Amino acid sequence: MEPIIRVDNLTHTYGLNTPFCRNAVDGVSMEIYKGEFLGIIGHTGSGKSTLIQHLNGLLQPTGGTVSLGGKDIWADPKNIRDVRFRVGLVFQYPEYQLFEETVYKDIAFGPKNMGLDAEEVDRRVRSALAFVGLGEEMLDKSPFDLSGGQKRRVAIAGVIAMEPEALILDEPSAGLDPAGRKSLLGNIRSYHQKSGATVVMVSHSMDEVAENVDRIIVLANAGVVMSGTPHQVFSRAQELLDVGLNVPQVTQVAMALVRQGVEIDPAVYTVADLRRALRELKGGRSGC
Secondary structure (H helix, E strand, C coil), X not given: XXXXXXXXXXXXXXXXXXXXXXXXXXXXXXXXXCCCEEEEEECCCCCHHHHHHHHCCCCCCCEEEEEECCEXXXXXXXXXXXHHHHEEEECCCHHHHCCCCCHHHHHHHHHHHCCCCHHHHHHHHHHHHHHCCCCXXXXXXXXXXXXXXXXXXXXXXXXXXXXXXXXXXXXXXXXXXXXXXXXHHHHHXXXXXXXXXXXXXXXXXXXXXHHHXXXXXXXXXXXXXXXXXXXXXXXXXXXXXXXXXXXXHHHHHHHHHHHCCCCXXXXXXXXXXXXXXXXXXXXXXXXX
């Protein structure tokens, strides 16, 4: 399968030619495939935010390349604006970037800058608002009169309205209460399923990653140290702990059961998986 985004030997150096020079990402290579839901995890300072800012050209590599649709995004810098329409990036706490008088105008800002006609802009605004779970009664309100969770949804809708081929979210649930996190992540899953777009989610929450993504890339010390399905990654729990990461709470429970002599797969990572494993274990014993 041909990747939608390919990163080859990417390096980004901050403070080049100064005593404070450091590589935030160093020799990173990875592929992101069309239609997948990818999770990127790593400890603070591992290079996650620097990496994703390269994926839509907000940062230019010190070395290596980022390709979109098989073409180096920096081959012709005049095209970088188009790259940012095709790869939408939602920063952490995006609600602080709202600035228009109404919710409608804020969501419409991106599509208008794409040069779309009024009818298409309107369609995209209403479609994006629905994807994030807000009703059209919000459109004429000031974004500054909304709750924190509603502002977050409006900010995400503003990126979705550009209908990017890939949507990149940096800690989308940060600062939300449990109900707000669950609701927003449900909206993101629904968007992924219905739109067919590629979704990349950076998160420090192993539980959120385990429950939502198809594949995980693990960063540590400015490089990729692991990649695979959630089961493949969380089966290497000790390695994750060794690089300063945690594992999902369910995996922690399974590991504790294994230490107590219970014969189950320690790599389970969702409640449903653990329940199934315990049910099978109980069934096996009852048949002895």
